[in-house]
Amino acid sequence: MAATTAVRHAAHIPIQALGWSLGFFFAIAYTICVAFDLIFPGQSMASLWNPLLPWVDGISPGSYALGAFETLIYGWFVALIFGPLFNFFSDRSA
Numbered sequence: 001m002a003a004t005t006a007v008r009h010a011a012h013i014p015i016q017a018l019g020w021s022l023g024f025f026f027a028i029a030y031t032i033c034v035a036f037d038l039i040f041p042g043q044s045m046a047s048l049w050n051p052l053l054p055w056v057d058g059i060s061p062g063s064y065a066l067g068a069f070e071t072l073i074y075g076w077f078v079a080l081i082f083g084p085l086f087n088f089f090s091d092r093s094a
Contacts, residue, residue, distance in 0.1 A: 010090045015083035023075030030071045034064055 033045045037059055049056065049067065052074075056067040 010093070011086075012090065013083045013086050015079055015087075018083045019076040019079035021075075022079050023072040026071035026075045027068045030067055031064075034059055034067070 030049065033049065037044050037046055046059065053067050053070045056063050056070065
């Protein structure tokens with residue numbers, strides 16, 4: 001009878017895929033919030049975004065584009081910190 005050994009593979013997150021997915025997720029969430037503000041101006045969510053997005057004032061095409069770009073950058077920021085940390089600790093625990 002052959003002995004089998006369990007091989008445990010460490011999970012690995014590709015940082016580039018994580019960066020694009022988080023960046024687009026944040027940009028889509030921002031777009032939904034801007035659309036909500038346009039549809040329901042009395043229930044504005046702009047006060048939530050203003051502290052997080054420097055140089056974004058109100059809802060104008062230029063301000064929206066800047067906000068979408070900044071949320072994309074935030075996604076990459078999270079990915080560049082979280083991805084390597086996850087991969088490091090995943091390799092150590094395997």
